[in-house]
Amino acid sequence: MSVEVLDSATIVNFVEDEEAFTVSIRDRFAHLDTDQDGLLSFAEMMKELQSLRVFETHFGIDVKRDPEELARVYGSLFEQFDHDSNGRVDLEEFKEETKLMMLAMANGLGFLPVQMVLEEDSLLKKAVERESASASA
Numbered sequence: 074m075s076v077e078v079l080d081s082a083t084i085v086n087f088v089e090d091e092e093a094f095t096v097s098i099r100d101r102f103a104h105l106d107t108d109q110d111g112l113l114s115f116a117e118m119m120k121e122l123q124s125l126r127v128f129e130t131h132f133g134i135d136v137k138r139d140p141e142e143l144a145r146v147y148g149s150l151f152e153q154f155d156h157d158s159n160g161r162v163d164l165e166e167f168k169e170e171t172k173l174m175m176l177a178m179a180n181g182l183g184f185l186p187v188q189m190v191l192e193e194d195s196l197l198k199k200a201v202e203r204e205s206a207s208a209s210a
Contacts, residue, residue, distance in 0.1 A: 074190050074191065074192055074193065076188055076189070076191075077188070077189055077191050077198065077201045078188050078189075078201075079182070079186065079187065079189060079200065079201050079204070080183070080184055080186045080187065081180065081182045081183055082179075082184070083179075083201060083204045084175050084176070084179035084182070084197070084200050085179050086200075086203070086204065086207075087196075087199065088172055088175050088176060088179075090203065094168075094172070097196055097199045098164070098168045098171060098196075101167075101171075101194075101196065102164050102168075104194075105120065105121055111163065111164070112161035112162065112163055113162040113167060114160075114161060115148075115160070118150075118151050118162060119147060119151075122151070153170055154170045156169070156170070171196070175200075178197075
């Protein structure tokens, strides 16, 4: 983990850089696709969704949630990715939904820079690294 400074432009520019974004999405998808069948099952996506710990914490403090509630929330998130409702998420579905989520984050951040703790292999970290490389060039 590292503490980084970013704003909405960091994320938007990353998403709009088709090559950088696509490479990052392919890498993330391949990491999640543990059976290497080119599709993400609910179980494979659950690992990613649970790693976000969005619902298990409240302002960074662990909170005990009802398992049934968590299952409904994660199921709903999976359905967001599964555009054709076939029970699997392909690379294009994953890319499109991830793009929408990242743009929503950018919209929420606004134009003022913020400091965030980022996982080393996260897409937000890749956005910051891309911005740093562009500034250095």
